Amino acid sequence: MSANPFLDRALVHGDLYRGAARLVHRTQALHQAKISGRDVAVTIADLLAAQVTPGAVVLDIGCGRGTTALHLATRLRPHRLVAVDASVALLTATRDRLDEASAAASVVRADFHHLPLPDRVADAAVAAFCLYHSPRPATAVAEIARCLRPGGTAVLVTKSLDSYAELDHLVHAAGLDPDVSRRPSLYESFHSGNLREIAATSLTVLDVRHEEHVFRFADAAHLAQYLVTTPKYRIAPAGGAVALAAILRHRLPAPPYTARSTISFALAVRR
Numbered sequence: 259m260s261a262n263p264f265l266d267r268a269l270v271h272g273d274l275y276r277g278a279a280r281l282v283h284r285t286q287a288l289h290q291a292k293i294s295g296r297d298v299a300v301t302i303a304d305l306l307a308a309q310v311t312p313g314a315v316v317l318d319i320g321c322g323r324g325t326t327a328l329h330l331a332t333r334l335r336p337h338r339l340v341a342v343d344a345s346v347a348l349l350t351a352t353r354d355r356l357d358e359a360s361a362a363a364s365v366v367r368a369d370f371h372h373l374p375l376p377d378r379v380a381d382a383a384v385a386a387f388c389l390y391h392s393p394r395p396a397t398a399v400a401e402i403a404r405c406l407r408p409g410g411t412a413v414l415v416t417k418s419l420d421s422y423a424e425l426d427h428l429v430h431a432a433g434l435d436p437d438v439s440r441r442p443s444l445y446e447s448f449h450s451g452n453l454r455e456i457a458a459t460s461l462t463v464l465d466v467r468h469e470e471h472v473f474r475f476a477d478a479a480h481l482a483q484y485l486v487t488t489p490k491y492r493i494a495p496a497g498g499a500v501a502l503a504a505i506l507r508h509r510l511p512a513p514p515y516t517a518r519s520t521i522s523f524a525l526a527v528r529r
Contacts, residue, residue, distance in 0.1 A: 263489035264444045265393050274489060275345040278323060284487035285323075288473060291480065291517075295471030298386065298521060299326040302413050303333040305525055306382050309411040313337040314381035319370050319402060320388025324352030330384065331360035339363040340380075342373065370398045378407045386415035389456075395448040396459045403460035406528040414457055418450040418520035419443040422473075422488075425517050429485065432509040434493045434502075444490050450522040461526035468522045475515040478506035 263269050275281065303326075310316070314336045318327040321341035331339050339362055341352045349365045356363035368374050370385070371392065383402050389395040402412055420443070429435050443449065448456060454466050475481040482503035485491060495501040 262442050262444060262446060264391050265447060269489065270391050271344060275348055278347045278351050280487050281323060281348070284484060287475075287480065287484035287487065291473035291475045291484070293472050293474045295469055295521065298415065299329040301469075301523065302326055302384055302386060302415065303329040305413050305523065306330065306384070306411060307333055309525075310334060310336075310382045315379060316340070317342065317375070317380045317383040317402070317405060319373070319383060319385040319398075320391070321352050321365075322348050322387070324348075324355040326384060326386055327352055327363065328355050328359055331356060331363055334382075336360075337362060340375070341365045342368050342370065344369055371401060373401045373405055375405045377404055378410075380405050380410060381407060382411045382413075384413045384415075386413070387417070389414065389448040390416055390445045391447075393447055396456050399456060400460040403528050408528055410528045412457075412461055412524075412526045412528070414453065414524040414526065416448050416450060416453055416522055417445050418468075418522065419445055421445060421519035422517045424515070425481075425485065425488075426490075428481070428506075428510060428515060429491055429493065432506055434505065435491050438491060441490060450520050453522050453524050457524045457526050460528075462529050463524055463526045465525045466522060467525075468520050471519050471521055473517045473519070475513065475517070477503075477513045478510065479503040481513070481515050482506055 312335050315338045316330055316336040318341045321327050321343045327341040343349050349367055353365045383406055389398055392398050426438050429438050454463055457463050482499040486499045
């Protein structure tokens, strides 16, 4: 097993994304906690809207549950939108969303290192919050570039290495996971610090933007809902989030609990 669960192929293709529930709960807990920072899907759609014309062919690589794909479908009104992910469960959620929004959308199950798409097929591509699951993110970027037409636009999105580091300190302070400070960041393979360098291996980078997002967890129950969905931590009390919340109330200072993450966007084109 990899020291980083986001790079553990068995976990990524197994428990992490075999179903949609874990990702749903993690995302909901974060959205409820967020107190600053723009909506990422809206930002991505804004970046592409300034670069591509209506009727484009657009790829959403590592589409997850389809949040970004839905924004792309409604904002860009592409001639064709292809959402790609390795998880059947997440693709099912994406397809259900897109079926109601766009007749031009389709889903494809694939590994982003080997996209089953022709060369130069797309005008634009997005890869948001997925490339840190690759031990070779430059290979995935090269695949994305291959699928773009010359001059086609890519938006790559990731997080900083120290995202949610405040939660590491809380988990350690509560005595729940004494080794957490020695583990690598979940985002170690593709993060804010190496985003430009990796993107530039196959694309011409036009701009890189960094935005701080701040999250405030209102109480121990809210914090526990997020922590139990996060694979970095080795905490699994009997009773799940309810039991974890009771431990947090007893061992941590009074809430709220604040965490930060830098979200980084690379805007690039195929050479």
